Amino acid sequence: MSLLRIIGLKAYFPTQDGIVKAVNTVDLEIEKNERVGLIGETGCGKTVLGFAIMRLLQPSTNIEGRIMYNGKDLLKLSEEEMRKIRGKEIAMIFQNPPTFLNPVLKIGYQIAESTQLHQGLDKKAAKEKAVGMLEAVKIPLSSKRVSEYPHQFSGGMKERAMIAMGLACDPSLIIADEPTKGLDITIKMQIVKLMKEVTRQGSMLFITHDLGVAAEICDNIAVMYAGELVEYAKTEDIFKNPMHPYTRGFLNSLPSRGLKQIRGISPSLIDLPSGCRFHPRCDHIEEVCKNWHPEMVECDKGHYVRCLQYG
Amino acid sequence: MRIEYVIKRLFYCFLAFFVGISITFVILHLMPGDYISHLLINIESTISPEASEAFKHKFGLDKSLTEQYFIYIDNLLQGDWGYSFEYGVPILNIVVEKLRWTLILLIPATLLSLLIGVFIGAYFGWKSGSKLDLSVLNVMIFIRAIPSYWWALMFVLIFGFYLGLFPLGGYMGIGVLESGTDYLDILHHSLLPMITLTLCSIPGNYYLMRNSMLLTVGEDYIITARGKGLSEKDILFKHTVKNAMLPMVTMITLELVFMISGSVFIETIFSWPGMGMLMIDAMNARDLPLLQGIFLMDTLLIIIANFTADMLYSCIDPRVKVGE
Ligand SMILES: Nc1ncnc2c1ncn2[C@@H]1O[C@H](COP(=O)(O)OP(=O)(O)O)[C@@H](O)[C@H]1O
Numbered sequence: 174m175s176l177l178r179i180i181g182l183k184a185y186f187p188t189q190d191g192i193v194k195a196v197n198t199v200d201l202e203i204e205k206n207e208r209v210g211l212i213g214e215t216g217c218g219k220t221v222l223g224f225a226i227m228r229l230l231q232p233s234t235n236i237e238g239r240i241m242y243n244g245k246d247l248l249k250l251s252e253e254e255m256r257k258i259r260g261k262e263i264a265m266i267f268q269n270p271p272t273f274l275n276p277v278l279k280i281g282y283q284i285a286e287s288t289q290l291h292q293g294l295d296k297k298a299a300k301e302k303a304v305g306m307l308e309a310v311k312i313p314l315s316s317k318r319v320s321e322y323p324h325q326f327s328g329g330m331k332e333r334a335m336i337a338m339g340l341a342c343d344p345s346l347i348i349a350d351e352p353t354k355g356l357d358i359t360i361k362m363q364i365v366k367l368m369k370e371v372t373r374q375g376s377m378l379f380i381t382h383d384l385g386v387a388a389e390i391c392d393n394i395a396v397m398y399a400g401e402l403v404e405y406a407k408t409e410d411i412f413k414n415p416m417h418p419y420t421r422g423f424l425n426s427l428p429s430r431g432l433k434q435i436r437g438i439s440p441s442l443i444d445l446p447s448g449c450r451f452h453p454r455c456d457h458i459e460e461v462c463k464n465w466h467p468e469m470v471e472c473d474k475g476h477y478v479r480c481l482q483y484g
Numbered sequence: 485m486r487i488e489y490v491i492k493r494l495f496y497c498f499l500a501f502f503v504g505i506s507i508t509f510v511i512l513h514l515m516p517g518d519y520i521s522h523l524l525i526n527i528e529s530t531i532s533p534e535a536s537e538a539f540k541h542k543f544g545l546d547k548s549l550t551e552q553y554f555i556y557i558d559n560l561l562q563g564d565w566g567y568s569f570e571y572g573v574p575i576l577n578i579v580v581e582k583l584r585w586t587l588i589l590l591i592p593a594t595l596l597s598l599l600i601g602v603f604i605g606a607y608f609g610w611k612s613g614s615k616l617d618l619s620v621l622n623v624m625i626f627i628r629a630i631p632s633y634w635w636a637l638m639f640v641l642i643f644g645f646y647l648g649l650f651p652l653g654g655y656m657g658i659g660v661l662e663s664g665t666d667y668l669d670i671l672h673h674s675l676l677p678m679i680t681l682t683l684c685s686i687p688g689n690y691y692l693m694r695n696s697m698l699l700t701v702g703e704d705y706i707i708t709a710r711g712k713g714l715s716e717k718d719i720l721f722k723h724t725v726k727n728a729m730l731p732m733v734t735m736i737t738l739e740l741v742f743m744i745s746g747s748v749f750i751e752t753i754f755s756w757p758g759m760g761m762l763m764i765d766a767m768n769a770r771d772l773p774l775l776q777g778i779f780l781m782d783t784l785l786i787i788i789a790n791f792t793a794d795m796l797y798s799c800i801d802p803r804v805k806v807g808e
């Protein structure tokens with residue numbers, strides 16, 4: 174049995190301009206000790222998917238489908254039961270530490286908080302644990318840094334502190350939301366190295382729009398486009414044999430492959446294109462693509478793609 | 485770093501002080517009527533031009549306004565607030581004496597209205613959007629929209645006149661003539677004006693706090709707190725209230741200005757012998773030096789409150805400590 178199994182997940186936001194279909198019928202599995210990368214352009218629904226798993230979306234969101242975690246459907250749990258899972262079994266490393274860290278609480282307190290809650294540590298033990306966590310994420314002078322506030326930390330250090338917070342209770346599943354975004358290249362590589370090290374045990378959903386980083390860390394990669402998954406395969410297969418035109422375009426936009434951008438812009442999640450969501454930007458478009466919405470099909474062993482060329 | 489910050493704030497205080505008293509000086513001298521002509525109405529006879537001249541000369545009123553201004557500033561810097569026309573005693577003495585009475589109302593009313601306003605504001609900022617929240621919001625707008633003197637009149641009428649629970653005004657019963665000062669009696673007299681002042685000041689604090697809560701609840705770090713598995717209660721008390729109170733601290737000074745002006749009306753209606761009533765008396769008598777002194781004291785109060793708020797803010801908000 175896989176650790177996490179998402180079945181037919183939808184997350185829609187009713188807004189004044191219409192319904193934002195941020196996550197659309199997503200199926201995804203994460204095994205124990207597996208690291209799955211979730212990649213896609215900004216605004217395609219990656220964070221919303223992560224929030225849906227944590228059940229952190231605002232109450233007005235329409236959510237459908239099932240999120241099976243260790244055989245339990247998270248969407249059916251009470252708020253009370255969910256609180257025992259958040260931070261303890263599933264933890265999230267949020268995407269923008271400057272705003273996701275509380276500016277008036279000490280870093281150490283913010284790390285210690287979940288260990289006090291879930292592991293029953295007393296104040297002193299929790300603080301020691303926080304120092305240990307800061308050490309684990311390679312923050313120098315951790316016993317001094319533990320009593321500092323977020324604004325005293327540099328961008329890279331805030332990211333490390335955020336990672337320490339997520340890992341504090343040894344969660345079985347960690348959802349890391351773009352932990353390398355906005356960092357310069359040396360710090361980015363340090364964080365990648367760190368993420369590989371600290372998550373050797375446990376599973377991870379690694380959200381990023383940086384394929385290079387995903388390649389370093391993940392066993393499998395899911396490619397997301399306009400709220401749905403369009404390709405899923407082993408990391409090496411994604412790089413060696415990308416099948417979906419969007420994945421290919423995404424790869425070609427890497428600096429090492431010539432920085433060729435995909436033409437057009439990502440579609441509005443309120444008025445989704447008919448047929449294949451990607452057809453307005455696709456170079457292999459046929460008439461049928463405009464009307465027929467393709468399903469995910471397994472083309473190779475463990476290689477799934479949502480494109481009519483293969484169906 | 486810290487000390488530089490304090491010095492900088494102190495400098496701004498002095499600046500605000502000088503601007504404040506200068507504006508007061510100008511505005512008071514723009515006011516029509518003067519002390520002599522006011523006296524004429526009262527004593528119903530003419531004052532000889534010589535006496536009038538002598539009075540003007542004695543108080544330096546024959547000098548030009550600019551000259552008077554510089555003499556005034558010079559005296560102030562030496563701690564001399566001048567003499568009252570009406571009472572003929574040093575203004576500082578009168579103002580300090582009356583300030584004590586005002587503070588008897590102002591301090592409890594400030595603390596109470598803060599406590600109640602912040603509490604209700606925090607609660608409904610957290611639970612915003614409910615039916616009860618909207619009703620409370622409307623009630624608060626209603627209380628605030630009606631001037632404090634109307635509330636004062638209503639309270640005197642209902643609790644003083646009809647129900648007879650409180651005295652109609654004043655600060656001591658007639659009995660003190662025989663028994664000496666009775667603190668319980670003063671407390672009894674102070675309750676109704678204090679309650680009125682508190683009531684009128686609650687909506688401002690409530691509104692600031694509710695607004696601040698609404699903003700804080702939408703912050704990303706609240707999601708982080710929820711993501712750790714914290715209970716709603718912990719999120720409210722450990723991650724929201726403190727953050728929401730921070731902007732309140734600096735806004736409180738604005739509330740104090742509102743309260744001081746409110747206390748002028750309330751003291752007058754309740755015949756409470758504080759600065760507010762003194763102000764009305766001085767205004768009617770065109771006792772300019774006294775008025776000046778009262779405004780000077782108000783300015784000082786507000787500047788001190790502002791400075792305290794700034795210092796307090798830098799103590800509770802870690803981000804200010806570095807001095808930016
Ligand atoms: N609370 C919300 N209400 C309405 N729309 C939202 C909300 N949260 C996210 N969205 C929309 O959902 C889409 C996906 O957002 P997100 O998951 O944050 O993208 P990303 O893939 O960059 O993480 C975006 O178009 C965003 O505007």
Ligand SMILES: [Mg+2]
Nearest residue numbers: 219220268350
């Ligand atoms: Mg995102």
